[in-house]
Amino acid sequence: SYELTQPPSVSVSPGQTARITCSGDALPKQYAYWYQQKPGQAPVLVIYKDSERPSGIPERFSGSSSGTTVTLTISGVQAEDEADYYCQSADSSGTSVVFGGGTKLTVL
Amino acid sequence: EVQLVESGGGLVQPGGSLRLSCAASGFTVSSNYMSWVRQAPGKGLEWVSVIYSGGSTYYADSVKGRFTISRDNSKNTLYLQMNSLRAEDTAVYYCARSSVGYCSSTSCYEFWFDPWGQGTLVTVSS
Numbered sequence: 001s002y003e004l005t006q007p008p009s010v011s012v013s014p015g016q017t018a019r020i021t022c023s024g025d026a027l028p029k030q031y032a033y034w035y036q037q038k039p040g041q042a043p044v045l046v047i048y049k050d051s052e053r054p055s056g057i058p059e060r061f062s063g064s065s066s067g068t069t070v071t072l073t074i075s076g077v078q079a080e081d082e083a084d085y086y087c088q089s090a091d092s093s094g095t096s097v098v099f100g101g102g103t104k105l106t107v108l
Numbered sequence: 109e110v111q112l113v114e115s116g117g118g119l120v121q122p123g124g125s126l127r128l129s130c131a132a133s134g135f136t137v138s139s140n141y142m143s144w145v146r147q148a149p150g151k152g153l154e155w156v157s158v159i160y161s162g163g164s165t166y167y168a169d170s171v172k173g174r175f176t177i178s179r180d181n182s183k184n185t186l187y188l189q190m191n192s193l194r195a196e197d198t199a200v201y202y203c204a205r206s207s208v209g210y211c212s213s214t215s216c217y218e219f220w221f222d223p224w225g226q227g228t229l230v231t232v233s234s
Contacts, residue, residue, distance in 0.1 A: 031209065033220040035153075042202055043153065045222035049209075054222065086153055094217040095166075097155040 002026060002091035004100035011106040018074040020103045022087030025068055032070040033088045034063060036081075037102075043086065047072060074105070082107045110134035110223055112203050117228030124193050124232070130186040130203030130225055138181040141206035143221060144188050146199035146230075154199075157188065158206060160216060171197075193232045200227040 004024040012018040022032060032050050035043035045054055047063035050070060060075045070089075074081055087100040116128040128144070144156040157167045157177040165177050176189040186203050203225045209218025 031218050031220075035221075042224040042226050043221070044224070045220065048207075048220050048222075049218075088153075088220065090217065090219070095215055097158075097219050099153040099155070102152045 002096065002098050004087055004089060004098055006085075006087060006100040006103045008101070009104045009106065011108055012077050013108045014079060015076055018077050018081070018105055020072045020074075020085050020087075020105065021069055022071070022089075022100050023069045024089060024098075024100075026092040027065065027068050027070055027089060029092060030090045030094060032063070032065065034061075034072045035086045035088065036083045037086065038083045046085075077105075077107055079107050081105060110205070112205070112223060112225035114201065114203055114225040114228040117201065117230045119231045119233065120193055121234050122194060122232055125189070125191045126193065126230060128188040128190070128201055128203075128228055128230070130188075132184050132186065132205075135205065137179050137184050137186055141208055141216070141219070142177075142179065142186045143204050143206045143219070144177060144186075144201055145204055145221065145224075146197075146201045147227075148196075148199045151199075156201070158219070159186070190230070193230075195232050198230060198232045200229050202227045 034047040036046045037043040046061045050065040051063040062073045064071050084102045086102045111133045113131045143158040159165050159177045174192045178187045204221035208216045
């Protein structure tokens, strides 16, 4: 079955830039989406279609795509950004929804 | 305000059944694509099922034949009927409105999920 690979953890200091990657063979053909999940809360969409930001999401969140890797970038990280981040996409057929394993962002 | 509120979770024995509900407000369930996504304790997210606005339904292989997604238009509510439950079905179950990039004559593509409900915990254990 198709898999999306994320690093288990990323750590940054406040004010620095955090980059969280997600790799998958079908990513050149399929859009990626990113969700933020804080402890005990439901996921929140922060990026859709690789790089679009939903209304209400701070501008410091951005997304990009290059080949088989997509990246969520958080510029000027704040303490409130500490959370788990999940990428989501589809397999090459486009019909199976797949989530990455998640990345825990720690703000030092 | 768009809101989703799940209910119906609880403790059930292996082989048992449970029906989850997801009450929507601020939009019409029947005019949207609606999904269930689950998260086992300490684990990642897993898509479970989707119902299209036209009524077509799709399931993850892990639940196919055991779970049924449906909706009640008069109550603006989404449901997930779960039968033959297994220990590995233990998870928080979220309902989510699904957006779609495009649809062909047979299927839809480029799903994403926004917003999500707060989730309801299902524990399958003897």
